[in-house]
Amino acid sequence: MGGTCIELKQLEFRWPGATSPLLHIPELTIHRGEHVLLRGASGSGKSTLLSLIAGIHQAAPEQVFVLGKDLSKLSQRQRDKLRANEIGYIFQQFNLLPYLSAWQNVVLAQQFSPVRRQRLAQQSKNHEQLAKQLLQQLGLNTEDLDRPAHQLSVGQQQRVAAARALFGNPALIIADEPTSALDADHRDNFIEVLFTACKQHDITLLFVTHDGSLAHHFDRAIELNEINTARREAK
Amino acid sequence: MIRLAIASLANRKASAWLTILAIAVSTLLLLGVERVRTQTQENFANTISGTDLIVGARTGSTQLLLSSVFHIGAMNNSLSWQSYEYLQQLPGVAWHIPMALGDSFASYPVVGTTPAFFEYFQYGNRERLQLSAGTAFTDAQQEAVVVGAEVARRLDLNVGDELTIAHGSGGISFSEHDAHPFIVQGILAPTATPADQALYVPLAGLGLVHGEIMASEHDDHDHKHELVHEQPVYTLSAVLLGLSNKPLALRLQRQINTYEGEPLTAIMPGLALTELWRTLNLFEKALFAVSALVVATGLLGMLTTLLASLRERRREMAVLRSIGAGPFTIFGLLVSEAFLLAIAGVTLGIGLLFIILGVGSDWLLVNTGMLLRATPLTTTEFLFAGAVLVAAILLSFIPAWRAYRNALADGLTIRL
Numbered sequence: 168m169g170g171t172c173i174e175l176k177q178l179e180f181r182w183p184g185a186t187s188p189l190l191h192i193p194e195l196t197i198h199r200g201e202h203v204l205l206r207g208a209s210g211s212g213k214s215t216l217l218s219l220i221a222g223i224h225q226a227a228p229e230q231v232f233v234l235g236k237d238l239s240k241l242s243q244r245q246r247d248k249l250r251a252n253e254i255g256y257i258f259q260q261f262n263l264l265p266y267l268s269a270w271q272n273v274v275l276a277q278q279f280s281p282v283r284r285q286r287l288a289q290q291s292k293n294h295e296q297l298a299k300q301l302l303q304q305l306g307l308n309t310e311d312l313d314r315p316a317h318q319l320s321v322g323q324q325q326r327v328a329a330a331r332a333l334f335g336n337p338a339l340i341i342a343d344e345p346t347s348a349l350d351a352d353h354r355d356n357f358i359e360v361l362f363t364a365c366k367q368h369d370i371t372l373l374f375v376t377h378d379g380s381l382a383h384h385f386d387r388a389i390e391l392n393e394i395n396t397a398r399r400e401a402k
Numbered sequence: 403m404i405r406l407a408i409a410s411l412a413n414r415k416a417s418a419w420l421t422i423l424a425i426a427v428s429t430l431l432l433l434g435v436e437r438v439r440t441q442t443q444e445n446f447a448n449t450i451s452g453t454d455l456i457v458g459a460r461t462g463s464t465q466l467l468l469s470s471v472f473h474i475g476a477m478n479n480s481l482s483w484q485s486y487e488y489l490q491q492l493p494g495v496a497w498h499i500p501m502a503l504g505d506s507f508a509s510y511p512v513v514g515t516t517p518a519f520f521e522y523f524q525y526g527n528r529e530r531l532q533l534s535a536g537t538a539f540t541d542a543q544q545e546a547v548v549v550g551a552e553v554a555r556r557l558d559l560n561v562g563d564e565l566t567i568a569h570g571s572g573g574i575s576f577s578e579h580d581a582h583p584f585i586v587q588g589i590l591a592p593t594a595t596p597a598d599q600a601l602y603v604p605l606a607g608l609g610l611v612h613g614e615i616m617a618s619e620h621d622d623h624d625h626k627h628e629l630v631h632e633q634p635v636y637t638l639s640a641v642l643l644g645l646s647n648k649p650l651a652l653r654l655q656r657q658i659n660t661y662e663g664e665p666l667t668a669i670m671p672g673l674a675l676t677e678l679w680r681t682l683n684l685f686e687k688a689l690f691a692v693s694a695l696v697v698a699t700g701l702l703g704m705l706t707t708l709l710a711s712l713r714e715r716r717r718e719m720a721v722l723r724s725i726g727a728g729p730f731t732i733f734g735l736l737v738s739e740a741f742l743l744a745i746a747g748v749t750l751g752i753g754l755l756f757i758i759l760g761v762g763s764d765w766l767l768v769n770t771g772m773l774l775r776a777t778p779l780t781t782t783e784f785l786f787a788g789a790v791l792v793a794a795i796l797l798s799f800i801p802a803w804r805a806y807r808n809a810l811a812d813g814l815t816i817r818l
Binding site: 254267 | 406412728730
């Protein structure tokens with residue numbers, strides 16, 4: 168599958184009231200189906216960049232394109248819709264609603280997304296069954312599927328989070344340091360599981376971390392400091 | 403979204419239940435007070451019916467009503483026997499009940515009257531007095547007493563018991579008419595009116611204890627002799643009149659008010675009751691204000707819980723945002739949460755009200771003489787319940803707005 172998934176052109180972003188820009192990225196292109204690692208130290212603007220791509224915050228026109236759409240031309244509601252339909256997001260931790268069970272957390276992904284529901288409908292009408300299948304593929308035990316999220320271990324929680332991001336096959340998964348709360352064994356295991364699933368469904372993966380030792384898993388590793396010229400300009 | 407709100411609330415069971423309970427109790431109070439207010443007013447208007455005019459010596463209409471119907475307060479002036487005889491022969495008078503007040507038994511008022519009282523006095527929806535035990539007295543009996551339901555219950559009086567009445571309306575009197583005991587001959591069935599709280603003796607009996615029985619030579623010579631037969635008492639406190647022709651009441655009232663023999667006042671009980679109720683308006687408003695404040699407290703409690711929960715729920719909001727929930731969805735989530743809490747609270751409150759009315763109304767009637775019925779909700783009560791709901795939703799806009807702002811500002815950063 169060809170085409171670009173994320174394209175940044177002369178992105179410049181500063182928080183309101185800030186004197187110097189936090190981000191200035193002349194160019195970045197991520198193709199569809201690519202698995203990219205974005206490395207950056209904390210405070211380097213990673214989270215801000217992610218929220219721009221996810222459409223939470225808005226950049227100036229002609230700077231951020233996701234799946235060919237200029238995000239600045241979309242309304243808040245349209246960006247929320249795009250995120251619901253095409254972007255799966257995995258946090259560092261606390262990804263789940265603690266009061267829902269594992270599979271209910273996964274099914275939540277289609278709550279705000281008619282497009283995901285349509286795609287799921289091609290497989291089966293039974294979302295519960297689909298969610299449970301996916302969770303088992305990601306290595307959860309049968310007896311854990313119905314347990315409330317807060318009873319699961321951190322490693323299990325991150326798998327549930329991955330399953331929710333994958334549920335209904337979005338085009339892009341953004342993972343914001345999803346492994347930083349995991350120990351080394353769980354970390355490698357989690358990345359492997361996530362990779363397999365993304366490959367299987369041809370999903371673009373943007374994986375953000377401060378840990379460069381994971382780079383060998385990925386097609387491409389990008390240093391945020393190298394593409395972001397804002398710091399250098401300020402000096 | 404409602405499902406999410408329910409699940410989220412279930413996660414915070416303890417505070418959710420407390421909030422529901424606070425709203426339930428305040429709804430219960432609001433509706434309870436409203437019910438007490440309207441039904442008391444209704445009972446109040448039910449204390450007397452069928453009587454067209456109440457006549458007493460010249461006084462204010464409220465005072466005459468209070469003393470003759472509610473047995474509250476003393477009448478300073480009285481009505482002479484001659485005036486009573488004048489009233490009897492007025493055109494259109496179908497029946498008349500004389501009342502002599504001023505004595506008491508164990509601080510319950512004793513009313514001197516005639517058998518006409520049991521025959522003609524009506525209350526509520528034109529209901530006549532019933533006896534739950536014994537019989538009413540007749541003209542010939544002088545030492546019989548008929549006891550109101552509450553008096554009989556409180557003082558444990560039964561048919562055949564003897565009692566001695568005291569002069570004056572206070573609890574303790576030094577001039578007890580010991581020489582003339584009365585024998586309980588009948589006990590009235592409960593009416594939820596002041597009739598339950600009085601004792602009824604024949605006028606002749608009252609005259610006997612007062613030593614008022616007079617021979618014809620004691621006649622008051624200001625009045626014509628042919629009107630005067632044997633008078634059981636010198637004076638009366640009030641006379642209730644029933645007319646054969648109701649529209650006549652107005653004309654008759656005027657005629658009595660301008661009677662030349664003695665200054666008299668005639669009132670129409672319905673009008674006087676309305677007037678009296680109006681004077682109680684302030685009390686009624688105060689009650690309402692208190693219950694409205696309790697509702698406000700309940701709702702503020704809900705507001706506090708919702709606002710307090712927002713901080714710990716920022717995580718939850720970020721997760722919802724990440725799966726594509728717009729800030730408005732977050733707003734809606736909080737409003738629907740408040741709605742659920744409020745509707746559960748109001749429903750529980752109404753349920754409690756009916757349980758209390760169902761279980762406790764007999765007890766209330768027996769112990770306080772207050773008649774409250776578990777009738778279906780009135781329009782006003784529905785409006786009140788609705789107002790609580792609307793107020794809850796409006797109040798929830800505050801936390802919802804903050805959550806909305808948080809959602810926009812936090813985005814996908816999880817703050818703890």
